[in-house]
Amino acid sequence: MSTKIRRVKLFIYFYYPITQKNIVMQVKRFGVSLEEELLDVLDNLVKDHHFPNRSQAIRHLIKKSIVEEKWEGNEEVAGAIVLVYDHHKRGLQTQSTSVQHNYHSLILSVQHVHLDHHNCLETIAVKGKAGQLTELADKLIAIKGIKHGRLVMSAAE
Numbered sequence: 001m002s003t004k005i006r007r008v009k010l011f012i013y014f015y016y017p018i019t020q021k022n023i024v025m026q027v028k029r030f031g032v033s034l035e036e037e038l039l040d041v042l043d044n045l046v047k048d049h050h051f052p053n054r055s056q057a058i059r060h061l062i063k064k065s066i067v068e069e070k071w072e073g074n075e076e077v078a079g080a081i082v083l084v085y086d087h088h089k090r091g092l093q094t095q096s097t098s099v100q101h102n103y104h105s106l107i108l109s110v111q112h113v114h115l116d117h118h119n120c121l122e123t124i125a126v127k128g129k130a131g132q133l134t135e136l137a138d139k140l141i142a143i144k145g146i147k148h149g150r151l152v153m154s155a156a157e
């Protein structure tokens, strides 16, 4: 490693957190015009999802839309793959481990919970390009014997 590269790294480690602390998120108010029907939909959303107010619901919708765009644009994202399976099913765990090793660079952690005598719940935290995470999730969910599988999409920041 050359001195030049090392100097860049030191700059990031020591100065980045300080700049981060100085960022103050400003909240701005603005008016929204909506058709009555759409406002009812928003209010139902607030009620159904237990949002404290309309602002929080709108904030949630904007963030959700950003996450969806990142996934569609194959950007760097994070998420979790949730799998439920019967561990007695022959070859299932071997196959799952083999797939996970093929994509090891995307996997942050794996949590395995024994639900009962038969069933296991596995939560795999992942981070990487959206396309690759989808590919990994598809391969795991498609394994014969997986009772339920789902990819939870989130953003990396």
Ligand code: NI
Pocket: 087, 112, 113, 114, 115, 119, 120, 121
């Ligand atoms: Ni188990």
